Amino acid sequence: MNATRRKFLAGTIAGISSASGTSLWPRATFAAEPPSQPASTAIGDLTDASVLKDAIDAARAKYNVPGVSAAVYAGGRLAMATSGITNVATGVEVTPDTIMHIGSITKTFTATLVMQLVDEGKLALERPVIEYIPDFHDADPAATRIITVGELLNHTSGIDANLLPDAGHDKETIENTVVRIGQAPQLHAPERARSYCNAGMVVAGYLCQRVTGKSWYDLMKERIFQPLGLEHSVVLPEDAVLYRLSVGHYLNPTTKAPIRTPRAYLPLSYAPAGSTAMMNASDLMTWARAHMAGGVGPNGKRILTEASATRMRRRFGNVDGPEAFDCGIAWLRVNGLLHHEGGGPGIVSLLVTHPESQTAIVILTNADYGATLLRDLVRPFVKARLGIDTFQDPPKPLADATVNPAPYVGIYQNSSVVHEVEAKDGKLMWTAYARASYDRGLRTERLPTKTLLPIGNNKFLGDTSVVGFVDPDASGQTRYLQGDFWLYRRK
Amino acid sequence: MDAGELQAAVDTARTKHGVPGVSVALYADGVLDLAASGIANVTSGVAMTTDTLMHVGSITKVMNCTLLMQLVDEGRVALERPVVEYLPGFRLGDAEATRAITIEMLVNHTSGIDGDLLPDDGHDGETIARTIERFSDLTQIHAPGRGRSYCNPATVVAGYLCQRIFDRSWYDLMKERLFGPLGMEHAAVLPEDALLFRASVGHFLNKATGKLKRTSHAFLPLGYAPAGSTAMMSAADLMSFARSHLADGVGQNGVRIISAESAARMQRRSGPASGPEAFECGLGWRLAGEFVSHGGGGPGIVSFLIAHPRSRTAAAVLTNAEHGFAVIADVIRPFFVARLQLDPFPPLPAATNEVVDAARYVGRYETINTVHEVEVHDGRLSWASYSTQKYYDSSPMQKPAPTPLIAAGNDRFLADSRASTMPATDTALIGFVEPDEYGRMQYLVENLWLFPRRSTPERGIST
Numbered sequence: 014m015n016a017t018r019r020k021f022l023a024g025t026i027a028g029i030s031s032a033s034g035t036s037l038w039p040r041a042t043f044a045a046e047p048p049s050q051p052a053s054t055a056i057g058d059l060t061d062a063s064v065l066k067d068a069i070d071a072a073r074a075k076y077n078v079p080g081v082s083a084a085v086y087a088g089g090r091l092a093m094a095t096s097g098i099t100n101v102a103t104g105v106e107v108t109p110d111t112i113m114h115i116g117s118i119t120k121t122f123t124a125t126l127v128m129q130l131v132d133e134g135k136l137a138l139e140r141p142v143i144e145y146i147p148d149f150h151d152a153d154p155a156a157t158r159i160i161t162v163g164e165l166l167n168h169t170s171g172i173d174a175n176l177l178p179d180a181g182h183d184k185e186t187i188e189n190t191v192v193r194i195g196q197a198p199q200l201h202a203p204e205r206a207r208s209y210c211n212a213g214m215v216v217a218g219y220l221c222q223r224v225t226g227k228s229w230y231d232l233m234k235e236r237i238f239q240p241l242g243l244e245h246s247v248v249l250p251e252d253a254v255l256y257r258l259s260v261g262h263y264l265n266p267t268t269k270a271p272i273r274t275p276r277a278y279l280p281l282s283y284a285p286a287g288s289t290a291m292m293n294a295s296d297l298m299t300w301a302r303a304h305m306a307g308g309v310g311p312n313g314k315r316i317l318t319e320a321s322a323t324r325m326r327r328r329f330g331n332v333d334g335p336e337a338f339d340c341g342i343a344w345l346r347v348n349g350l351l352h353h354e355g356g357g358p359g360i361v362s363l364l365v366t367h368p369e370s371q372t373a374i375v376i377l378t379n380a381d382y383g384a385t386l387l388r389d390l391v392r393p394f395v396k397a398r399l400g401i402d403t404f405q406d407p408p409k410p411l412a413d414a415t416v417n418p419a420p421y422v423g424i425y426q427n428s429s430v431v432h433e434v435e436a437k438d439g440k441l442m443w444t445a446y447a448r449a450s451y452d453r454g455l456r457t458e459r460l461p462t463k464t465l466l467p468i469g470n471n472k473f474l475g476d477t478s479v480v481g482f483v484d485p486d487a488s489g490q491t492r493y494l495q496g497d498f499w500l501y502r503r504k
Numbered sequence: 505m506d507a508g509e510l511q512a513a514v515d516t517a518r519t520k521h522g523v524p525g526v527s528v529a530l531y532a533d534g535v536l537d538l539a540a541s542g543i544a545n546v547t548s549g550v551a552m553t554t555d556t557l558m559h560v561g562s563i564t565k566v567m568n569c570t571l572l573m574q575l576v577d578e579g580r581v582a583l584e585r586p587v588v589e590y591l592p593g594f595r596l597g598d599a600e601a602t603r604a605i606t607i608e609m610l611v612n613h614t615s616g617i618d619g620d621l622l623p624d625d626g627h628d629g630e631t632i633a634r635t636i637e638r639f640s641d642l643t644q645i646h647a648p649g650r651g652r653s654y655c656n657p658a659t660v661v662a663g664y665l666c667q668r669i670f671d672r673s674w675y676d677l678m679k680e681r682l683f684g685p686l687g688m689e690h691a692a693v694l695p696e697d698a699l700l701f702r703a704s705v706g707h708f709l710n711k712a713t714g715k716l717k718r719t720s721h722a723f724l725p726l727g728y729a730p731a732g733s734t735a736m737m738s739a740a741d742l743m744s745f746a747r748s749h750l751a752d753g754v755g756q757n758g759v760r761i762i763s764a765e766s767a768a769r770m771q772r773r774s775g776p777a778s779g780p781e782a783f784e785c786g787l788g789w790r791l792a793g794e795f796v797s798h799g800g801g802g803p804g805i806v807s808f809l810i811a812h813p814r815s816r817t818a819a820a821v822l823t824n825a826e827h828g829f830a831v832i833a834d835v836i837r838p839f840f841v842a843r844l845q846l847d848p849f850p851p852l853p854a855a856t857n858e859v860v861d862a863a864r865y866v867g868r869y870e871t872i873n874t875v876h877e878v879e880v881h882d883g884r885l886s887w888a889s890y891s892t893q894k895y896y897d898s899s900p901m902q903k904p905a906p907t908p909l910i911a912a913g914n915d916r917f918l919a920d921s922r923a924s925t926m927p928a929t930d931t932a933l934i935g936f937v938e939p940d941e942y943g944r945m946q947y948l949v950e951n952l953w954l955f956p957r958r959s960t961p962e963r964g965i966s967t
Contacts, residue, residue, distance in 0.1 A: 103702040250696040254722040257548035
């Protein structure tokens with residue numbers, strides 16, 4: 014595997030889908046990506062706008078990312094900076110007003126809409142979804158009856174519809190998609206496990222539509238963007254056209270030059286999970302500050318009760334099985350940080366907050382390969398400011414690489430990706446491929462087979478990706494393969 | 505005119521009329537000239553380039569009609585057959601009209617369907633198929649084939665028909681059957697595709713302050729896409745499309761998109777069998793003298809494509825301002841006058857100052873979204889027009905102060921266009937046609953529309 018290919022895959026299983034064009038949303042910025050530089054690399058005070066500007070200019074140039082927009086908030090100081098261009102095909106510059114994809118960070122917004130309705134007594138997190146959407150239907154009747162509102166927001170519903178194929182502009186409505194999601198099987202029984210679940214967030218957004226009688230798009234505008242004064246935030250493609258905007262890029266493996274994505278969005282009907290939202294870094298920081306302040310924006314407008322804002326941050330749900338990550342209500346949790354990543358066609362974005370110290374950083378990029386740039390900027394900042402190093406150095410294979418393959422061998426899958434794990438010449442071999450792609454006609458070829466080298470605790474290194482095996486049954490065979498934020502069920 | 509002169513002329517016209525951005529493509533004697541001027545968006549300040557996508561608006565209808573003619577060429581639809589034969593579920597408010605409307609009437613503006621534009625159903629509900637369902641309430645301006653009034657909904661039905669028969673979305677058809685074959689690489693019909701390009705959006709002029717304001721909405725309702733709510737492209741790509749129609753259906757790259765017979769048929773007068781006509785029309789194309797043309801509008805945009813098939817000469821001018829027509833005229837008029845000694849925008853008739861019988865005209869004329877009130881005001885025959893549908897930033901809902909109608913002969917009148925809901929030029933030409941047995945006009949004609957009389961004052965009025 015050549016270096017370009019490795020970078021393209023970015024060390025994550027999510028990368029599998031990137032390779033076939035189906036970039037999955039969250040990137041394992043916090044989990045398993047090998048840093049490109051030591052964690053100790055000095056970085057100046059990013060709350061100084063000129064330092065931030067120099068930092069993103071340098072990082073952008075280093076990784077050949079076309080455009081970056083960043084905002085940092087710490088010690089009551091706010092800094093913003095932008096760098097580069099919005100689109101290699103147009104050459105238009107990124108400015109502070111430029112809107113960029115935030116991808117799955119949108120999930121924190123959708124969950125906030127739900128919590129507003131909880132505050133208003135119109136929804137209860139512990140109640141079944143079917144109580145509010147009587148026609149809600151899951152392929153598994155048992156799951157249909159018991160999936161709760163809360164389980165849509167903490168990735169424990171088990172609905173296995175990571176992304177559905179794009180139905181086309183004229184059919185791609187949230188309502189139609191909820192029906193299609195209803196035909197999806199369960200990856201696990203509700204609350205039996207936690208695996209990143211886009212479909213749950215789509216159903217949550219639809220739930221808000223049903224309860225209020227307004228479209229999710231209008232709710233986002235009326236209940237969040239307007240109250241918080243977010244004037245460079247949009248959820249509709251047709252609104253995005255009104256702004257200076259950025260679109261995604263991939264790296265051409267041959268020329269090493271960024272190429273513009275052929276499509277600006279993931280399927281539109283997945284909007285509540287993050288396919289359409291775009292904003293500037295400043296607006297996203299305002300959003301982060303509203304949450305860190307217990308539901309009150311910097312403009313003094315309350316969008317959420319303090320109790321709900323707090324509840325969103327706390328670990329949420331009683332999962333009695335494997336968990337691919339820790340989670341509150343939409344917020345992903347690690348070491349006292351609340352964060353969310355976003356992906357899309359050729360974009361990577363990141364929001365990290367530390368409410369305890371009222372510190373936050375936002376970085377939006379328009380490159381599929383922007384994850385290393387994010388980490389280079391965020392890791393030293395978080396470490397210096399908060400003394401927290403959430404990013405792991407690349408795991409090292411154990412000296413004794415002897416493996417008993419029996420517990421692991423098998424085929425694991427979810428709606429998007431299949432993993433084949435087999436034993437060969439005393440080694441554990443791993444092959445993955447995307448089984449479905451959101452775009453008609455995209456490649457779903459198998460990735461090269463890799464040797465899994467043990468790193469301990471039922472985890473393995475396959476090239477740069479970390480693959481875990483969890484939830485052994487009575488015979489010792491693991492029920493799930495874990496890669497990044499996803500669980501894949503043994504077939 | 506060389507490239508520098510064209511650029512200077514476009515810059516001058518744009519500056520003179522206070523339009524933010526303009527893109528021009530002129531084609532004559534086998535030579536293509538391009539120019540772009542100004543900015544794509546006053547809030548972003550992004551400069552216009554010849555690659556920039558701009559709204560083409562209703563010019564889309566000519567493309568939509570071309571898709572339909574592809575079906576005709578393939579023998580899959582016949583222009584004279586009723587729409588319900590191909591779309592059994594198609595319903596309008598008028599059952600008889602539903603049965604009588606033919607495919608041809610969808611693209612020559614003689615269907616009579618009164619549904620200019622419906623309120624935006626919102627992104628998540630605004631699909632072409634759902635828009636067709638909403639047409640089931642629409643009434644008629646005139647019986648099918650018994651008049652000609654510019655008809656957006658009929659062209660939406662034509663697009664939907666293509667969607668159904670080709671079994672591909674209209675958006676895909678536009679890409680796969682027109683943009684792709686003609687090599688139009690700076691053209692988009694989906695808002696989410698427009699994002700991938702340098703794209704322009706509309707602007708309105710605040711007449712009081714002289715300031716330009718970017719539109720709050722980039723598009724008219726998306727469900728009306730086949731009528732022209734979403735299509736954006738460079739002037740150069742629009743010219744590529746036009747050139748295929750000037751070359752018997754074959755693009756400049758040698759790819760045929762429709763038969764020569766269909767291309768010719770689109771440029772020949774089509775319908776109506778009888779009744780009043782607000783304008784002359786082929787299939788898709790508007791006809792005027794030796795010219796075929798189509799204009800386009802949208803939130804804060806005006807665009808125009810005009811061709812002179814006999815000499816294979818054409819001009820495309822796209823602007824991003826509601827008041828952009830002045831720039832269009834400034835660029836296009838001298839081009840054709842110099843080349844062909846033909847003025848594609850003939851002047852309005854002169855005032856005749858004749859004495860007219862007001863009783864023939866006074867009344868209320870109305871369609872689904874527009875009211876024209878003709879009354880005697882301060883002793884003069886006067887006119888006021890207002891919209892009954894709210895559309896985004898524009899469209900006055902209140903009845904404006906009536907403006908005098910100045911007689912210009914043949915039941916036509918000149919008026920200050922500020923009283924119009926669709927001011928194309930400073931002066932509006934208001935016509936009246938189809939007198940009843942009492943001599944009362946049954947239709948008011950403004951621009952490309954017929955407005956049927958809906959009420960008559962009880963007492964006769966004379967001046």
